[in-house]
Amino acid sequence: MSNFESLSKAVIAGNVGQAAEITKNALDLGARPMDILNLGLLPGMAVVGDRFKKGDMFVPEVLMAARVMQSCMEILKPMLVDEEVPSAGTVVIGTVKGDLHDIGKNLVAMMLESAGFRVVNLGVDVPPEKFASAIREHKPHILGMSALLTTTMLRMKDTIELLEEEGLRDKVKVIVGGAPVTRDFSEEIRADGYAPDAASAAELAKQIVGFSVSS
Amino acid sequence: MGNMVCPNFKVCVTPQFEVLTQDQRQQIYFGALEILARTGAQIHDERTLELLQQNGCQVEGTRVYFPRALVEWAVAAAPSYVTIYDRNGRPAMYLGGNNVYFGPGPTNTFHLDPFTGERRKPLKTDKADVARVVDALPNIDYAMDLGTPSDVTSTLADVHAFDAMVRNTEKPIVHWGFDVEQYEDIIKMAAAVKGGLEQLARRPFIVLYSESSPPLVHSKEAIAKALYAAEMGIPVIYTPCVMAGATAPATMAGTLAITVAESLAGLTAVQLLKKGAPFIMGGVISIMDMSSTILSYGAPEFNLLQAALAEVAHHIGLPVFGTGGCIDSKVLDAQAAAEAAQSILLSALSGANLVHDCGYMEFGSTGSVELLVLDDEIIGYVKRIMRGINIDDESLALEVIDRVGPGGHFLGEDHTMAHFRTETWFPTLCDRRRYDDWVAHGSTSLEQRLKEKTQAIIRGHQPRPLPDHVLARLDEIVSAAEEREAAKAKKRR
Structure with missing residues (x-):
């Protein structure tokens, strides 16, 4: 149906108003919510991801597309029965204790959401205990920690140690990122993964979930 | 800020640069006129010598002295x-x-x-x-x-x-x-x-x-x-x-x-x-x-x-x-x-x-x-x-700055979407990838990327061709020139 194609285009163009209108019209005409998602929204996001990787699209445009995706999902969610709500998995994410940097972590959250993850965003200045209790409560597949400062990145290690002490470490994959964080550092603190930027963080999360499903 | 009145307001939209002042430019120009009038020049072409002499230049053999006013006229x-x-x-x-x-x-x-x-x-x-x-x-x-x-x-x-x-x-x-x-x-x-x-x-x-x-x-x-x-x-x-x-x-x-x-x-x-x-x-x-x-x-x-x-x-x-x-x-x-x-x-x-x-x-x-x-x-x-830097109400962006407020970000703003592509330059050769990403793409140097891009253009780019009759005419003109040069070479031998 050509409407799905124009919905994909509206996602790519970052046009919230147009995408919402097409989604509503499609529902009125009796289209299945799952089809709107799988044939319209997701293919659009796939093109966006592809173009971003090639350098033809840039961060603000990817964010706009992600925003379109989210606003259309708000329309679709009530129509989808619970088990139908697609989710690649759950991610708990936060900036570590002592660090007030929000933007990079929020970018990662947004990229994860548009890749189909449910994201529990704990905000900034998150102490190890709060990460631990969020894991108990939400049972996420992945824990993502962010730090922008050399001085605060060591709190990532504290969190991982607390998870080990409390027997939670095996229940979740830990990924880390932020300007001073390197692959070496992530290995040193026994994290499961590291991503240098928001787009590759979403890629990494998809890989991790893929692994845990197949294993 | 649009209603504000601002006297003596000077705008430089582009960077300003000069090596010589107006007076110094004049000095160089007058120096050149003086050289042509006083020292003159040697000109090894009969037709040009005639033309210059007819129009008031002093010609002595191949040496020509140019009146200042004539050069200024030109x-x-x-x-x-x-x-x-x-x-x-x-x-x-x-x-x-x-x-x-x-x-x-x-x-x-x-x-x-x-x-x-x-x-x-x-x-x-x-x-x-x-x-x-x-x-x-x-x-x-x-x-x-x-x-x-x-x-x-x-x-x-x-x-x-x-x-x-x-x-x-x-x-x-x-x-x-x-x-x-x-x-x-x-x-x-x-x-x-x-x-x-x-x-x-x-x-x-x-x-x-x-x-x-x-x-x-x-x-x-x-x-x-x-x-x-x-x-x-x-x-x-x-x-x-x-x-x-x-x-x-x-x-x-x-x-x-x-x-x-x-x-x-x-x-x-x-x-x-x-x-x-x-x-x-x-x-x-x-x-x-x-x-x-x-x-x-x-x-x-x-x-x-x-x-x-x-x-x-x-x-x-x-x-x-x-x-x-x-x-x-x-x-x-x-x-x-x-x-x-x-x-x-x-x-x-x-x-x-x-x-x-x-x-x-x-x-x-x-x-x-x-x-x-x-x-x-x-x-x-x-x-x-x-x-340069364009400054007006839209580019000063006070509305957006106020809306986003402390601690927010501008990446998701319509204002950013409307301006980031035209306000910023996007490199095609200079590398700005993060280190890991750069490694994943082959850890290339500028020289390597340059070679790659140049070769890709030579292999791939083809401008619109000229019409066949024009191509044929070009061939004819080149052939005629070849014949002329061959005849001249024969004569020299």
Whole structure:
């Protein structure tokens, strides 16, 4: 149906108003919510991801597309029965204790959401205990920690140690990122993964979930 | 802030730069007039000598003394800007004022092969590659041959180079010729493309240039070619290569005055022959390196002199042939990038109109399309600087700043979406990837990416072809020139 194609285009163009209108019209005409998602929204996001990787699209445009995706999902969610709500998995994410940097972590959250993850965003200045209790409560597949400062990145290690002490470490994959964080550092603190930027963080999360499903 | 009244408000949308004040520009110009009146010049062409004598020059043998008022008349008679069209007849360059355009240079002895890395003699097929690379690069505005082809009849290297270029780019072509006969061939070919000489003269897509032999000597070929092209309605560039300390005084000011005097002698003859003929003042001016004796294309004095020359040209109201994107280095290394970037930035800041010699390596001995591709990237960077900072209510963005507030971000704002692509320059060669991403993409150096991009353009870019009947006519003109040169060679034997 050509409407799905124009919905994909509206996602790519970052046009919230147009995408919402097409989604509503499609529902009125009796289209299945799952089809709107799988044939319209997701293919659009796939093109966006592809173009971003090639350098033809840039961060603000990817964010706009992600925003379109989210606003259309708000329309679709009530129509989808619970088990139908697609989710690649759950991610708990936060900036570590002592660090007030929000933007990079929020970018990662947004990229994860548009890749189909449910994201529990704990905000900034998150102490190890709060990460631990969020894991108990939400049972996420992945824990993502962010730090922008050399001085605060060591709190990532504290969190991982607390998870080990409390027997939670095996229940979740830990990924880390932020300007001073390197692959070496992530290995040193026994994290499961590291991503240098928001787009590759979403890629990494998809890989991790893929692994845990197949294993 | 829109309702605010603000007296004495000065706006500079683009960066401001000058090497000489108005008074100093006047001093250089008067110095040139004084040289032509007092010292004069040697001119080795009967027709030009006659023309100059008839119009009040004092002629003693080949020595000519120019009345100041006559040269001033010629400066006023020439148009202050010249429009050059592309092959399809669309205006491509408005040469005048502070408008800046970039292109390659001519006649290098060697060609740096972009596939093998070998420094070798240029071939005709290289000229086709040069033209296609020019055609593909967004910041290169016109073509020049970037090397004299060595695999054709040597006295027709100019004609063959033009033949290869005109088939492979739709952009304007700035070219040269050995003598008037070759100019005739080239103008015939260009006229064939446009469907007639009249059409070509109305919308010229070629510019022909010749060089005097400083200090103050004008060979028969140089000045006769300029007069012939002007007569045919083709815009001319008359440009000396001046070496401070050798063919000019060691001082910057004296070198500038001689350079201007060289061009103005050519200008005076051209305007006397055809008042109002489009004329572009030139001058590749630099120091002679006192240890190697080369004319340096990367020296700070070169950049200073080129900028000052552009300013003198602006002062007297003539379009100017600039020089930039050229280097002394023999390889594409850090020296290369530094030299190319300096001259491109300073050419742009000085408002030189027709900046040539992009792709010139080894002080002009070697032509390189890879350097041309690098120059294109640098020009993109410099063009962004030249666009300056626009300040109005929309760009000051106080509304958005207030809406986002402390601790928020601007990445998801409509305002960002509306402006980020036009406000920022996007590199195609300079690497800004994060380290891991850079490693994942092969840990390439600029040199490697440059080679890759250049080769991809040569393999992939094809401009629209000329119609078959034009191609056939070009073949005929080249064959006729070959026959003429063969007959001349036979006669000599």
